[in-house]
Amino acid sequence: PALTAAIEQGVPVFNQGDAKGCAAMYSQTLRALVDKDHLGQGTWASQLTRSALAQATKEGPTEAAWTLRRAMDALLRSVSD
Numbered sequence: 049p050a051l052t053a054a055i056e057q058g059v060p061v062f063n064q065g066d067a068k069g070c071a072a073m074y075s076q077t078l079r080a081l082v083d084k085d086h087l088g089q090g091t092w093a094s095q096l097t098r099s100a101l102a103q104a105t106k107e108g109p110t111e112a113a114w115t116l117r118r119a120m121d122a123l124l125r126s127v128s129d
Contacts, residue, residue: 050077051120058113067109074116075104093123 054077062070078097081087087094100119104112 049124050081051124053077055117055120058117062113067113071104071109071113071116074113074120075101078116078119087123093126096122 054073058070058073061073078101082094082097082101087097096119100115104115107115
C-alpha cells in the first residue's frame with residue numbers, strides 16, 4: 049500500500065536529518081489519497097487526513113513529519129483492526 053511504502057521511504061530520509069524531505073513525502077502520499085478520493089467523502093479517515101495536512105502546514109519540518117506520520121499510523125491501524 050501507498051502508506052507503507054511512504055513510511056519505508058520516509059523513515060531513512062528523516063533519520064538522515066532531512067525532516068523536510070520526509071514531511072514532503074508523507075504529505076504528497078496523504079494528499080494523493082484525498083485527491084483520488086481513496087478515503088471516501090466525509091469519513092473519519094478523510095477528516096483525519098485533511099486535519100493532519102492542514103496542521104502540518106503550520107509546523108516546522110520535524111513536527112510536520114511527525115504529525116503526518118501519526119495520521120498515517122492511525123490509518124494503517126484502522127485497516128488492520
